[in-house]
Amino acid sequence: MSKPVVVLATSNGTGLGHLSRQLAVGHALRDDAEPVYFSLSRAVGVIRHQGQRGEYVPSRERGWIPTHVWHHYLRDRLTAFVAETKAEAVVFDGVVPYEGLLLARARLPGVRFVWMRRGFWRPGARTAPLAAAPLFDLVLEPGDFAAAGDNGATAHRTDAVRLSPITQLEYLDLLPREEAAAELGLDPGRPTALVTLSSGVLNDVVTPGAAAVTALLEDPDWQVAVVRSHIAAGRIPLADESRCVELAGVYPLARYLAAFDAAVAAGGYNSVHELLTAGVPTLFVPNPTSGTDDQPARTRWLADQGFARHADASDLDDVRRQARALHDEHERERLRKACAELPKPGGSREAAEQVARLLRNAPRPLDPAPYRRLRAKSAMVRVLGPKGMAVARKALRKPPAAGPTAPLAVTVVPDAADGEPAAPQALPDGVRPLHLTEDFSQVQHSADPVEHLITGASDDYRKRRETILRQYYDVRAVGA
Secondary structure (H helix, E strand, O other): OOOOEEEEEEOOOOOOHHHHHHHHHHHHHOOOOEEEEEEOOHHHHHHHHHOOOEEEOOOHHHOOOOHHHHHHHHHHHHHHHHHHHOEEEEEEEOOOOOHHHHHHHHHOOOOEEEEEOOOOEOOOOOOHHHHHHHHOOEEEEEEOOOHHHOOOOOOOOOOOEEEEEOOHHHOOOOOOHHHHHHHHOOOOOOOEEEEEOOOOOOOOOHHHHHHHHHHHOOOOOOEEEEEEOOOOOOOOOOOOOOOEEEEEOOOOHHHHHHHOOEEEEOOOHHHHHHHHHOOOOEEEOOOOOOOOEOHHHHHHHHHHOOOOEEOOOOOHHHHHHHHHHOOOHHHHHHHHHHHHOOOOOOHHHHHHHHHHHHHHOOOOOOOHHHHHHHHHHHHHHHHHHHHHHHHHHHHOOOOOOOOOOOOOEEEEEEOOOOOOOOOOOOOOOOOEEEEEEOOHHHHHHOOOOEEEOOOOOOHHHHHHHHHHHHHHOEEEEEOO
């Protein structure tokens, strides 16, 4: 008998955190279900490195779909994807359960829906999304090494099953130091520091990153590897290229952690749990503008408990001072011993067990009332249109919505018969090429609209996707 299919969905995020957690859960699920991925992150192509199948869907922030209908687009895309894959469950990892996700839930009463909701919400973070919890069959909260320091909006809620921490190191084997260093272009005989700050989409990582690199290189024996994110918005200068290596597109980085004697990292969930699980002495320089995630609180608590060091990104003197402290072998040994006392992560297996248990039970009946309200609100937004929504936002003292107010005029450019992207063609002014493709590289690198298809999509699914295309874009032509 074939295994049930589970869709592992993620929000767009500003890095790889949501995807990395879902890859860990997907690996743990393999005995009980077949995972497929559905992600709003431009970095979704990393799943192919682990032999996984999935699909990209553009977020509102890409500016390809008018804001007032984007949730309907997401609803239609997810509903079609579930039908194509014959999925029996959708597990969503993200802070905000999008309205389009919940509208799809209303159309899929026989499919179980799970919300993977990380803790450590920042003070003042918008808490309205928490009201969606009852619309899910199950809410899961990944554990956090610093959970005792979490005073955010989710800390005292009882609506989630709390798990152990989740990290890909639950199933990935670390490469030996010499092999890892060789693959990264590093000298395994020299002390080596890793600098891996956030993508820079939300904050300046170049300034504190440059300060850390400069301080680490003050010791002439040390070399530094600087990570450049898949969706990086800035580039940390290497300072001394004879002792610096830029790591671009290395994923999963966790496999290579044995190559490093120390690290300077942001305070995101995955960085914290991968580095400390691997016992890498780490200075955390948290992102102070990381949306909902309270990176400063997480990393301050870890530093106060002696598991890591901490510096404020705005205090460059402190960043340099704390980075220099990593040169001290006694300090690094103290941090390694402290990290060895942390519990071993096992949250992906626990999450998989929860999902497998859910699949063994019949779907619970849906309460139609909240979905009626959702549909009414969604219909009202669509009726108001961009002009009406602009007036409403102004009355509510909200900034104007970003993105187009009318469907983009496009010519659809399908992949060529051999599966390669079709050759570019001249288009009339105001008309953009839209790539209908199974190629993940188009997702990451193209500024033009991309409609991505799961590998091996059926003819019926392609036709359904073409119908969706025509609903949300102004399709002028379909190229050969």
